[in-house]
Amino acid sequence: MPKPRSPVVELTLARMREFTREPEAIFWVFVFPLLLALSLGFAFREKPPDKIPIGVLAGAHANERLAALKKSPVLLPRIVTEEEAHLALRRGKISLLVAGDAAPVYRFDTTRPDARAARIEADGALQAAAGRRDVFRASEEHVSERGSRYIDFLVPGLLA
Numbered sequence: 001m002p003k004p005r006s007p008v009v010e011l012t013l014a015r016m017r018e019f020t021r022e023p024e025a026i027f028w029v030f031v032f033p034l035l036l037a038l039s040l041g042f043a044f045r046e047k048p049p050d051k052i053p054i055g056v057l058a059g060a061h062a063n064e065r066l067a068a069l070k071k072s073p074v075l076l077p078r079i080v081t082e083e084e085a086h087l088a089l090r091r092g093k094i095s096l097l098v099a100g101d102a103a104p105v106y107r108f109d110t111t112r113p114d115a116r117a118a119r120i121e122a123d124g125a126l127q128a129a130a131g132r133r134d135v136f137r138a139s140e141e142h143v144s145e146r147g148s149r150y151i152d153f154l155v156p157g158l159l160a
Helices: 007-020 023-043 062-070 082-091 113-129 150-159
Strands: 052-057 075-080 096-099 105-108
Touching: 007 023, 023 150, 052 062, 052 082, 052 113, 062 075, 062 113, 075 082, 075 113, 082 096, 082 105, 096 113, 105 113
Parallel strands: 052 075, 052 096
Antiparallel strands: 096 105
16 A cells, blocks of 8 residues: 655646646746746846937027037037927937037036036036146946846846
8 A cells, every 4th residue: 555645746747737737837837937038138138328408499500519519428419400409308319408509508408417417428528628737547347247137136026
């Protein structure tokens, strides 16, 4: 006569049989999370940061400012008219507008972080083109830790 199994083992076997009888449960528990993780990994793959689009108001100093701003690796400047500038700022097509005749005037939405970053970068580029000298040259250390991306802890979490 076979040895009787413990009630915990019997309950576990019954639940496993019940689970495998429903193919949709297997799909939603195992296959779908893996497909979702793969598609999210593809959608959010590593790519360089986008350049911030800014506008330079057409006028007397537009070409000089455009040349100075093009030297920045962060900005994507272009010359715009007053009407284009108003519409582009309102729709978010540009983050910053550089206007003004003698001294630049920056028009931007302070609630947008990319606009604040564009303002700082544009001011630095224009100040350097005007002859400003930096007191010291700071260096940068770029950090890219393995496992810091969202997908790197999403997949193990889904599998667990």
